[in-house]
Amino acid sequence: MNPLPPASTSDCRALFAEHLPRIEAHARLALRRVRCPDTRADLTAELVALAWRHFAALAARGKRPEEFATTLALRCSQAVRAGRRLAGCDPAGDALSRVAAVRHGVRVAHLGRGGLPGGLMDLLADPRVPVPESVAFRIDFPAWRARIGGRKRLVLDALAGGDRAGEVAAKFGLSPGRVSQLRREFLDDWLAFHGE
Numbered sequence: 001m002n003p004l005p006p007a008s009t010s011d012c013r014a015l016f017a018e019h020l021p022r023i024e025a026h027a028r029l030a031l032r033r034v035r036c037p038d039t040r041a042d043l044t045a046e047l048v049a050l051a052w053r054h055f056a057a058l059a060a061r062g063k064r065p066e067e068f069a070t071t072l073a074l075r076c077s078q079a080v081r082a083g084r085r086l087a088g089c090d091p092a093g094d095a096l097s098r099v100a101a102v103r104h105g106v107r108v109a110h111l112g113r114g115g116l117p118g119g120l121m122d123l124l125a126d127p128r129v130p131v132p133e134s135v136a137f138r139i140d141f142p143a144w145r146a147r148i149g150g151r152k153r154l155v156l157d158a159l160a161g162g163d164r165a166g167e168v169a170a171k172f173g174l175s176p177g178r179v180s181q182l183r184r185e186f187l188d189d190w191l192a193f194h195g196e
Helices: 009-030 037-060 065-081 098-104 120-125 131-147 150-160 165-172 176-193
Strands: none
Touching (some): 009 037, 165 176
C-alpha cells in the first residue's frame, strides 16, 4: 500500500474529529477505575492530546491513522496511565504523582477530620496553630491515647483517622448512636486529662 501525500492540517483535524468519539470512549473505558472525577478528566484530556499529536504526526508522514484509531487510543491510554503527558511526564519524586505510585508503591490517603477537640487533623495541618500548641498536642495525644484500652482505642483511632460515625459503627458492629456516645466520652476524657 502506497502512503498518501501528507494531509493538510484542516483535513487532519476533520478526520481526527470524526474519530474522536471512539478515542473518548476508549478513554472512559481505560480510566474507569480512577476514582477522582477531576483526575479522570485531566487524564482523559491528556489522552486526547497525545492521540491528536500522534494522529497528526502519522498523517504528516503519509500514514492513515484513521485505520487504527482504536490501537492509537490504546497506546495513548497506556502512556497516560504510565505517567506520560503531552509536555513531559510526572516527576517520580513527587509523592502525589501517579509515577511515584507505580514505581515506588506510594499510596496517598485522605486523612479526613478527627472527632477530637479542635480536630486532630486540623491541628496537625493548620499552619496558623502556634508551634507550642502543636508540640504539646503531639506529646499529650499519645499519652492520653495510651490510657484508653482495647476496642475503645480502635474506635478512637478510626474516628481520629476521619471515619464517620456510620462507617465506624459498621466496622466495629456498633450502632451509630453508640459511636456518638463514645465520641462524647472521648471528648470529656480529653478535657479531664487537661484539667478542664
